[in-house]
Amino acid sequence: MSWEFDHVTLGQRVRFGTGKVAENVAAEVALFDARRVLLVAAEAEDEPARRATADIDVAARCADVRPHVPVDNAHRAREQAVETGADLLLSVGGGSTTGLAKAIALTSGLPIVAVPTTYAGSEATNVWGLTEHARKTTGSDDRVLPATVVYDAELTLSLPVELSVTSGCNALAHCVDSMWAPRTDPIDQALAVEGIRALAAGLRAVGQDPAGVDGRERMLYGAYLAAVAFASAGSGLHHKICHVLGGAYDLPHAATHTAVLPYVLAFNGPHATDAAMRIATAFGGAADADGAVAGLLALYDELGASHALREAGLAEDVIAEAAGLVLPVVPAGNPRPVSEADLTALLTAAWAGRDPTSLRP
Amino acid sequence: MSWEFDHVTLGQRVRFGTGKVAENVAAEVALFDARRVLLVAAEAEDEPARRATADIDVAARCADVRPHVPVDNAHRAREQAVETGADLLLSVGGGSTTGLAKAIALTSGLPIVAVPTTYAGSEATNVWGLTEHARKTTGSDDRVLPATVVYDAELTLSLPVELSVTSGCNALAHCVDSMWAPRTDPIDQALAVEGIRALAAGLRAVGQDPAGVDGRERMLYGAYLAAVAFASAGSGLHHKICHVLGGAYDLPHAATHTAVLPYVLAFNGPHATDAAMRIATAFGGAADADGAVAGLLALYDELGASHALREAGLAEDVIAEAAGLVLPVVPAGNPRPVSEADLTALLTAAWAGRDPTSLRP
Numbered sequence: 001m002s003w004e005f006d007h008v009t010l011g012q013r014v015r016f017g018t019g020k021v022a023e024n025v026a027a028e029v030a031l032f033d034a035r036r037v038l039l040v041a042a043e044a045e046d047e048p049a050r051r052a053t054a055d056i057d058v059a060a061r062c063a064d065v066r067p068h069v070p071v072d073n074a075h076r077a078r079e080q081a082v083e084t085g086a087d088l089l090l091s092v093g094g095g096s097t098t099g100l101a102k103a104i105a106l107t108s109g110l111p112i113v114a115v116p117t118t119y120a121g122s123e124a125t126n127v128w129g130l131t132e133h134a135r136k137t138t139g140s141d142d143r144v145l146p147a148t149v150v151y152d153a154e155l156t157l158s159l160p161v162e163l164s165v166t167s168g169c170n171a172l173a174h175c176v177d178s179m180w181a182p183r184t185d186p187i188d189q190a191l192a193v194e195g196i197r198a199l200a201a202g203l204r205a206v207g208q209d210p211a212g213v214d215g216r217e218r219m220l221y222g223a224y225l226a227a228v229a230f231a232s233a234g235s236g237l238h239h240k241i242c243h244v245l246g247g248a249y250d251l252p253h254a255a256t257h258t259a260v261l262p263y264v265l266a267f268n269g270p271h272a273t274d275a276a277m278r279i280a281t282a283f284g285g286a287a288d289a290d291g292a293v294a295g296l297l298a299l300y301d302e303l304g305a306s307h308a309l310r311e312a313g314l315a316e317d318v319i320a321e322a323a324g325l326v327l328p329v330v331p332a333g334n335p336r337p338v339s340e341a342d343l344t345a346l347l348t349a350a351w352a353g354r355d356p357t358s359l360r361p
Numbered sequence: 362m363s364w365e366f367d368h369v370t371l372g373q374r375v376r377f378g379t380g381k382v383a384e385n386v387a388a389e390v391a392l393f394d395a396r397r398v399l400l401v402a403a404e405a406e407d408e409p410a411r412r413a414t415a416d417i418d419v420a421a422r423c424a425d426v427r428p429h430v431p432v433d434n435a436h437r438a439r440e441q442a443v444e445t446g447a448d449l450l451l452s453v454g455g456g457s458t459t460g461l462a463k464a465i466a467l468t469s470g471l472p473i474v475a476v477p478t479t480y481a482g483s484e485a486t487n488v489w490g491l492t493e494h495a496r497k498t499t500g501s502d503d504r505v506l507p508a509t510v511v512y513d514a515e516l517t518l519s520l521p522v523e524l525s526v527t528s529g530c531n532a533l534a535h536c537v538d539s540m541w542a543p544r545t546d547p548i549d550q551a552l553a554v555e556g557i558r559a560l561a562a563g564l565r566a567v568g569q570d571p572a573g574v575d576g577r578e579r580m581l582y583g584a585y586l587a588a589v590a591f592a593s594a595g596s597g598l599h600h601k602i603c604h605v606l607g608g609a610y611d612l613p614h615a616a617t618h619t620a621v622l623p624y625v626l627a628f629n630g631p632h633a634t635d636a637a638m639r640i641a642t643a644f645g646g647a648a649d650a651d652g653a654v655a656g657l658l659a660l661y662d663e664l665g666a667s668h669a670l671r672e673a674g675l676a677e678d679v680i681a682e683a684a685g686l687v688l689p690v691v692p693a694g695n696p697r698p699v700s701e702a703d704l705t706a707l708l709t710a711a712w713a714g715r716d717p718t719s720l721r722p
Contacts, residue, residue: 003514003578004378011372014548017365153364186582187375190555198547217364221547281642 005185007232010126013148014224018213021048021115021152025090026055028113028148034088038062038081038110040101045093045117048155052092052115060084062104065097068131074103081108088113091146092155095120102128102144114146117155119167119219121174121227124149140231151224153216161210165303166254168203168219172196172296173238173257174226179275180268181236182331189275192229196282198222200299207303237338238264240329241346245314248325255312259353262300262307263346266293266356271336293356308353319347336361366546368593371487374509375585379574382409382476382513386451387416389474389509395449399423399442399471401462406454406478409516413453413476421445423465426458429492435464442469449474452507453516456481463489463505475507478517480528480580482535482588484510501592512585514577522571526664527615529564529580533557533657534599534618535587537626540636542597543692550636553590557643559583561660568664598699599625601690602707606675609686616673620714623661623668624707627654627717632697654717669714680708697722 015024029037039058041049042065049061062077081089081104091101092115099122101112106128114123126145129138159167178184178192199222205215235243241260245251269276269292276292283295300307310316323343330338349358376385390398400419402410403426410422423438442450442465452462453476460483462473467489475484487506490499520528539545539553560583566576596604602621606612630637630653637653644656661668671677684704691699710719 003575003582004381005375007375007377009370009373009375012370014366014368014370016368016546020365185377186555186559190551190586194547194551214364221364225551 007185007187009187010142010145010228012124012145014151015148016151016217016221018153018217021052021150021155022054024150024152025052025113025115028150029056029088029090032088032111032113032147035059036085036087037090038084038086038088038104039090039092040065040077040097040104041092042097045097047158048115048117049092051152051155052090052150058090059086062100065093065100067096068136069096069099069103069129071130071132074100074130077104078107081110086110091115092117094118095122098122098146099129101146103130105144106141109143112144112146113148113150115150115152115155116220118159119156119164119171119223121171121223121230124224124227125231127231149224151220153213153220156216156220157211157213161206164206164210164216164219165203165305166258168199168206168223169258169261169305170254171219171223171226172199172203173242173261174230175199175222176261176265176279177236177238178226178229178233179236179279180272180333180335181230181233181239182333184233184236188229188233189278191225192233193278193282195222195225195229196279198225200283200295203299203303236331237268237334240331241326241343244325244329245309245322248322249314249318251312251314255306256309258300258305259307259309259312260350262293262296262356263350263359265296267342267346267359268335269293270361275335290357297356306353307350307356309347309350310352314351316351319351320344322347368546368548370548371503371506371589373485373506375512376509377512377578377582379514379578382413382511382516383415385511385513386413386474386476389511390417390449390451393449393472393474393508396420397446398449398451399445399447399465400451400453401426401438401458401465402453403458406458408519409476409478410453412513412516413451413511419451420447423461426454426461428457429497430457430460430464430490432491432493435461435491438465439468442471447471452476453478455479456483459483459507460490462507464491466505467502470504473505473507474509474511476511476513476516477581479520480517480525480532480584482532482584482591485585485588486592488592510585512581514574514581517577517581518572518574522567525567525571525577525580526564526666527619529560529567529584530619530622530666531615532580532584532587533560533564534603534622535591536560536583537622537640538597538599539587539590539594540597540640541629541633541694541696542591542594542600543694545594545597549590549594550639552586553594554639554643556583556586556590557640559586561644561656564660564664597692598629598695601692602687602704605686605690606683609683610675610679612673612675616667617670619661619666620668620670620673621711623654623657623717624711624720626657628703628707628720629696630654631722636696651718658717667714668711668717670708670711671713675712677712680712681705683708
């Protein structure tokens, strides 16, 4: 626990209610006294968009949503907001949709009411991203933080179980890595632990009853906390490794995160015993360093999730190279010192899906 | 756990660092580009005020701080802010000092940087209070929420251990009651549980080593969380009982809260099993309903804190009357239905300091 910290809590309202999206969106439109709502929702998000706007008038809709918010796309959406005379942005959709609304808010200062339909978490942060010529620029600005988030678990019921699981494991990785990330503090850690609790319970429930809302509610809540904690704490060792693997070898995002997480947890846990014990307790297991890994693996078993990096598509012969690429970006404050040999051992164990506790010091 | 909720997170920066108050205050003054700082600090707060302002210029000081912020007092302080041409309010002190700065901010909109020296928690809320003709008016307004809180545990070292204990138990009561208060939600509960964890550890450490900063840091952090959770969740059964006892029989605030808490916990716990288990775990004890009460009583034993209401000055023959006064203000959503007979039994057990688990259903 670090007793010297700066923590910025971002002011935001959360309205959480299953089956209440229309009512909660209408309440927000009234609260802002908005007359010209610009709806941001992709074609594929027709159904949740229809539900979210059932009780309000929409002045215009921007449906041209693309991954990673291309700059040209953002320009067109900004022009549409001006032409519409929009006084409120209502985003209904996943991370790319929220991202496009943020791009409009960044230059216009218009308030956003965000209705997420996935576990991406962008709705809870002041981070924006734009892509031009395949290069992504990101930044943080309080103007892009949605003023209000409206969560309705019914909107996530159409997410397939498999996608819910990988998306949930990705949120879980945000929480675990937040425990030792560079800017972490006790508040981030408390939110991350609560996020693990909610995501573990939610993932189990969705696995057992995909059509039930209980698990979806917990996952939405957990994904929200994961985003809040991660945005404040920054990227730890896990995210640095996954970023390198994703960028250099074009591995699938969620599967990579899912595979790597137990190994980083096993590697760092013995040098971050308080964090490891809290993670273990949040998984509902024994409160010791090995309990954290055991809790995560038990959850994977239940969900049928793989922690073999070769199944995510990593070739064995690039492991040494990958270790060399990760080394320079290892966070300085990682709880356990990290050598290139450590990274090779970690990636080798992860590649094979070997018992993560073999990485104990 | 209630899955339908509205939660407002208040935006605020926290700078937490022992021995760093001067540096952190100077950083805030620079951030606000403030030229005319009005220091609000009572005469008794000379020493912490001197430390907090070591690296900045102060345009004027308002030292006329009185309990419960009398209206006349607030008027004079507001006039002083205008005469000074103040562009920033810096409060250094306990709850009354923060309260006076809030009274100035309420009408002027000036930003507050708050440096707390006790565990009152007012610095983390948007709640203000003013007193006129012995009647207290309270309200909430985001303008009175301090923009930044600077915590430095060294400033609390002069608080006597006994006062630290009662003040800490009061913060603990904020956390416990937040678990089932009328507007509670999962976020409030997560913050409250973390607050209990921090306060229990902090109280133990202060009891063992009053001159050490470790326990003081944990208590400041716990008191901050307690205030955030309680301001959002509202008053539960515990605070309703204590409010009646304090008002009708002029009992001492902290001693009353300390005595009543185990009985409300024992009474509500079996009907709020998830909350009780989380409280028990936060106290470091067995995760069951009785574990919460056992954990709290073990802490009291260690601290030499009394849970006999007669020792706080309650007369035995007013118990029936007190139960009648509490009944109409029992929160509608209390996890366990509350009859007048229940309240009489609760107050009788508390009066005698009897085993709280006798209140099990």
